[in-house]
Amino acid sequence: MIEEGKTWDAANSIEAAMADYLRCPDEQHLQRVVRAGSRLVHHFAKLYAPDLPKDDVLQAGFEGLIKSVKRYDPERSAAFATFASHYIMGEIRHYIRKEAAYYRPGWAANLQNKIDQYIEECLKQTGNVPEVGEIAAALNVREEGVIQTMRAGLVSFDDIDISQIHSMRYESFHLPIEDIIVLGQALEKLSELQRKVIGLLFYRDMTQNEVAEELGISQRKVSRILHKSLKIMSDLFQKRP
Structure with a gap:
């Protein structure tokens, strides 16, 4: 050991x-x-x-x-x-x-992949295996956060202490991991139609009229869906620790 x-x-x-x-x-x-x-x-x-x-x-x-x-x-x-x-x-x-028999949210899978990539890079460049503290410092996530992240998929998500998965320092132009988690949780609370509207508006940069035409609904309905979706997401961000 x-x-x-x-x-x-x-x-x-x-x-x-x-x-x-x-x-x-x-x-x-x-x-x-x-x-x-x-x-x-x-x-x-x-x-x-x-x-x-x-x-x-x-x-x-x-x-x-x-x-x-x-x-x-x-x-x-x-x-x-x-x-x-x-x-x-x-x-x-x-x-x-x-x-692995348990649900693993997208943010956890992404962070696990980043941990894998960092380890691979260390092995490639130095031949050494990084300790948890080094991984944490490189990815700007607390050590206990790295440990909790690696549990995702192996235990019930309710058994993971999400509050420990937190950034160590502020980084300009980077969304902190705790905000990424809240954003992921917020998106999961949206209906399939709400996620489609958010995706088309903010990820494909469509106008509300273009989204309405794409989905076969009225522009007014797109506006109502957008307003309700943003309210759900805003409420979750306000409740974050």
Whole structure:
């Protein structure tokens, strides 16, 4: 296990263990690689699947680690720790997709994708796996917010503490994550027709007359739908913590 709050280099002893395995690819040296890579497996399991059975998630991660050992080509691939991290993440993500049984709102899926992309970029540029604190700082989301976000889809949405998913600092020309969440919740409260009207007016930049023609309704009805929709959304923003 990774010690809480401890920064560590993913390359650590795994490169030496893999080099020994490449010289002598037997079971004993394979087990050395697995032991050296266990920190990576535990790290990704803790980040990606905090609410799934630990043993099952770890098994998926170790399967990814072993696959990486069998497929690694030192002449064509990056450092083994980087190569292995991709396989470990891949197997854990695959397991999560099979096991996730709960609703995951669009904003949560988008933020999870940003977390994935940041980890991938760190691995590509430095070969190191970022800690939660580094991810939080890079994405401007509190650490607990990152943790709560990664729970989305694994537990009932009612069990996620949305209040923890909050920006760390103000950024010009960027909508804070807490406002994005409220906006997403507001849109979900609109009817299908209301969402269509909002989408056509604000995302496709149509006039009310053009929207009316597109939807086969009167311009007056478009105006009433717009007014009611904006009132619903405004009320939610005013109630935000």
